[in-house]
Amino acid sequence: MLTDTYGRKFSYLRLSITDVCNFSCNYCLPDGYQCGSDRDFLSVTEISRIVATFAELGTKKIRITGGEPSLRKDLPQIIAIAKQTPGIETVAITTNGYKLLEHIDSWLSAGLNSLNISIDSLDPRLFNTITGHNKLPHILKGIDKAFELGCTNIKVNSVLMKSFNHQHMNYFYDWLKETPVTVRFIELMQTGDNTSFFNEQHVSGTQIKDDLIAQGWQQKIRSQTAGPAEEFYHPDYAGNIGLIMPYSKDFCKTCNRLRISALGKLHLCLFSDSGISVRELLQSPDNTMLKNEIAQLLTNKKSTHFLHDKLVGATENLAMLGG
Known part of the structure; x- marks a missing residue:
């Protein structure tokens, strides 16, 4: 298995297949998607070689991300390729849920194991304010359909924002009384494009964790x-509750994931200074050079993301790599 100089083992790959997103979330793409590069995204053949190479290096879990991955019509084929790769045990996807109701059956038929949906509020009006789309009822119907089709590993991601959903967290708690999903509250992270918004809206997850424990919630083993x-x-x-707290002490100590961008760049961290292109090595059917390059590049992975120092690297927004 891939191991860095700090002894961390990497069994998890987040694979972006597009940086395009059709939502305009206030914390990520408030002005909507702006095409900043050629949209020459990884082909199915290139994706197949990436997945096979990482599987040979000990990767067991692939998460397909965007932008919004469902904007690619070949998403079911990509899921199937990942699922059928020897060594890959779990294929997951993170989506805004816009196309969930119409396409969840094809994703599950292709072999999808785990589904993450971004829902930043269960208040339809506030959801519309945050995302720019009045789609919450449609997305919730998609979750119901996923349950009906036998999908049981469903998580909901909600980015915490002081003036928005932080004041309405009880909506999620009430929903969890009867709904067997895991709602994961994610601390807002500073990126190159959102500094003012971050300073106004960041909420620490530490107090939420203390409140959960005081109310009888117990921590699960990871x-x-x-x-x-x-x-x-x-x-x-x-249901369960998850907390993602990137500003907490030792957050990076258990890092187990690497990232490939939709343009074929390896990112050692979400907030690294830049991605390193490995795309040219995907043109060969022999994975040896690519494996050696990934292993060598991993020796440059830092001990932390340096978010505490306000260093966000080349990450202009979270849609670039799917978080």
Whole structure:
């Protein structure tokens, strides 16, 4: 398995297949998607070679991200390729849910194991204010359909914002009473484009964690391929709560994931100074050079993301790499 100079093992790849997003969330793309490069995204063949190479290096989990990955019509084919790759145990996707209701059946048929949907508020009006789309009822119907089709590993991501959903967290708690999903509250992260918004809206997850424990929520043990969330369960609730706190102490200590951008660049961290192109090595059917290059590049991975120092690297917005 891939291991860096700090002893961290990497069994999880976040694979972006497009940087295009059709939402205009106030914390990410408030002016909507702006095309900043040639939209020459990874082909299915290139994606297949990336997945196979990382599987040979010990990767067990692939998360398909964007932008919004469902904007690619070949998404079911990409899911199937990942699922059928020897060594890959879990194929997940993170989506805004816009096309969930219409396409969840094809995603599950292709082999999808885990579904993450971004929902920053359960108040339809506030959801519209945050995302620029009045789609909450449609997305919730998509989640219901996913349950009906047998998908049980469903997570909902909600970015915490002081003047927005932080005041309405009880909506999520009430929903979790009867709904067996995991709602993950994510601390707003500073990027190159959102400094003023971050300073106005950032909420620390530490107090939320203390409140959960005081209310009888208990922390779950994290699996080897799990993401960075600290998850909690309560005997009186059907669902769970997760907290992603990138500004907490030792957040990077358990890092287990690498990222490939939709343009074929390896990102050692979401907030690295730049991605390193490995696309030219995808043109060969022999994965040896690509494997050696990834292993060598991993020796440059830093011990932390340096967010505490207000250093956000080349990350202008979260849509660039799907978070």
